[in-house]
Amino acid sequence: DSGVTQTPKHLITATGQRVTLRCSPRSGDLSVYWYQQSLDQGLQFLIQYYNGEERAKGNILERFSAQQFPDLHSELNLSSLELGDSALYFCASSADGRAYGELFFGEGSRLTVL
Amino acid sequence: DQQVKQNSPSLSVQEGRISILNCDYTNSMFDYFLWYKKYPAEGPTFLISISSIKDKNEDGRFTVFLNKSAKHLSLHIVPSQPGDSAVYFCAASASFGNEKLTFGTGTRLTIIP
Numbered sequence: 709d710s711g712v713t714q715t716p717k718h719l720i721t722a723t724g725q726r727v728t729l730r731c732s733p734r735s736g737d738l739s740v741y742w743y744q745q746s747l748d749q750g751l752q753f754l755i756q757y758y759n760g761e762e763r764a765k766g767n768i769l770e771r772f773s774a775q776q777f778p779d780l781h782s783e784l785n786l787s788s789l790e791l792g793d794s795a796l797y798f799c800a801s802s803a804d805g806r807a808y809g810e811l812f813f814g815e816g817s818r819l820t821v822l
Numbered sequence: 823d824q825q826v827k828q829n830s831p832s833l834s835v836q837e838g839r840i841s842i843l844n845c846d847y848t849n850s851m852f853d854y855f856l857w858y859k860k861y862p863a864e865g866p867t868f869l870i871s872i873s874s875i876k877d878k879n880e881d882g883r884f885t886v887f888l889n890k891s892a893k894h895l896s897l898h899i900v901p902s903q904p905g906d907s908a909v910y911f912c913a914a915s916a917s918f919g920n921e922k923l924t925f926g927t928g929t930r931l932t933i934i935p
Contacts, residue, residue, distance in 0.1 A: 710865060741922075750826070750911065750927040751866070764922045798865055810856075811923060813865030 711735065714799050714814035722822055726787040729817045733780055733801030739763065740782040741802070741811060742774055746795040757782055789821045825849045826914050828926035836934050841899040843929050845912030848893065852914040856923070857886060857897050860909045869910070870897070899931075907933045 711734035721727055733740050738759045743751040753766035757776035768774075771789075776782045786793060796818050800811040827846045835841045845855075853874040858866035872879040872886045872895070879886050885898045899906055912926040 710867065712865070743925075748831075748927065750824075750828075751925040753922045753924065756922060766922060800865070810868040810871070813858075813867070815863065815865050 710812040710814065712799060712801050712812050712814035714797075714817050716817060717815065718818050718820075720820045720822065721789060723789055723791060725789050725821075726785065727789065727819065729784040729786070729797050729799075729819075731782045731784070731799030731801075731814060733782070733799075734812050737801035737803050737812070738780065739802045739804065740776055740780070741800040742768075742782070742784050743798040743800065744795050745798065745816075746792075751798060754784070786819070791821050794819055794821045824927075825852075826912055826924050826926040828910075828912055828929050830929050831927070832930040832932070834932045834934055835902045837904060838901045841897075841902045841906065841931055841933070843897040843899075843910050843912075843931065845895045845897075845926055846893060847895075847914050849914070849916065849924075850893070851916040852924075853917050854915050855886070855888060855895050856913045856915075857884075858911045858913060858925075860911065860928070866911055902931075902933045904933050904935055907931060 713732040715730045741756045742754040754768040755774050756764040774784045796816045798816045800813045856871040857869040859869045860866040870884050888895045909928045909930050911928045913923045915923050
């Protein structure tokens with residue numbers, strides 16, 4: 709158990725819909741990262757937050773947005789969903805937001821868009 | 823643009839033998855490298871790391887080698903055990919500028935009893 713909690717574990721929805729994925733980091737960790745893993749792909753970095761502020765941005769689509777709340781949990785919002793958005797979305801946390809520190813990953817949220 | 827490449831999608835090794843997983847990178851700014859291990863239905867977990875000031879780091883049965891001139895790193899597992907069967911991801915980061923971790927596509931290691 710990494711201490712990172714992601715909900716929901718599985719989600720099935722239709723094209724054009726909007727979903728919200730939630731992540732609670734490990735106790736005491738200030739930084740949250742979101743990664744997307746599509747079929748046979750590596751983990752693609754989406755976005756990082758540190759203590760409520762956006763720290764780094766990857767290949768995140770404009771249809772996607774995220775935020776980190778004062779209690780440090782984070783939400784990833786995916787809108788106008790397309791079939792290609794079907795993927796495993798991982799949240800990870802770290803103590804200080806330094807990428808060369810160890811990241812602790814949640815079990816992921818599997819999104820299926822039909 | 824795949825900056826971290828794992829060219830072998832899968833690898834099968836006999837139990838007790840050595841497993842060697844390879845990783846290549848293209849970004850010369852990368853100076854910290856990590857290996858993560860992932861079991862089905864679980865998130866990746868950190869395995870071992872190496873800084874660019876070293877060329878080798880050992881942790882029990884796991885050793886990571888870094889060849890900076892070739893932009894290549896490898897993970898050696900000796901001896902391989904059935905519990906090592908998993909997907910292994912190589913990751914890299916640059917300590918200056920954007921510090922995000924860039925992952926490879928993973929290698930599925932199967933240890934044959």
